[in-house]
Amino acid sequence: EAQVTQNPRYLITVTGKKLTVTCSQNMNHEYMSWYRQDPGLGLRQIYYSMNVEVTDKGDVPEGYKVSRKEKRNFPLILESPSPNQTSLYFCASSSILQMGAFFGQGTRLTVV
């Protein structure tokens, strides 16, 4: 089954404690992205990657890091989480051969 898998689905952490949200896709897609979803703001892109070792900032990259060492994986790293990063996060992948992005199930992060 074609899918984008994120882990964990839910995470509560404390301010300043480094965390990583993993994302993996099994569709051999070239492109992967991270979005955050906040009420009234829709989804906003954090970072995206066009291929292995190629990443670029989205619209709200501050406080986040990413890496793309393998085609299938695109982890999101919060080095020092703050309460304003409490949000619902989505990973997405897409292919150069077709339009549209496939989204994971989401990770609900709470930073206290």
Add this chain to the structure above:
Amino acid sequence: QQQVKQSPQSLIVQKGGIPIINCAYENTAFDYFPWYQQFPGKGPALLIAIRPDVSEKKEGRFTISFNKSAKQFSLHIMDSQPGDSATYFCAASKGRDNQGGKLIFGQGTELSVKP
């Protein structure tokens, strides 16, 4: 600034009604306009998409109307059903960003279809 503005924020219709969700964009370089549907606890899923070279696209009960001169596009759901209750997002992207998944989303519309 919000490059894609979506309205209304929420919408309630009776079963069989035709909800209409509107979006307006600013960047004339946008050339791909998808709509995504999101159920609670799930990620958004591509519903239907349009390019600016056509004024309308239908897929089943879902229709996109596109007005290039007004920089507006809308989603119509014919014969709406309770199962259509979800949050709908419009989005836009341009050029090679289409394939890159670099989408600019609207704020979302929470649709409720009453039996």
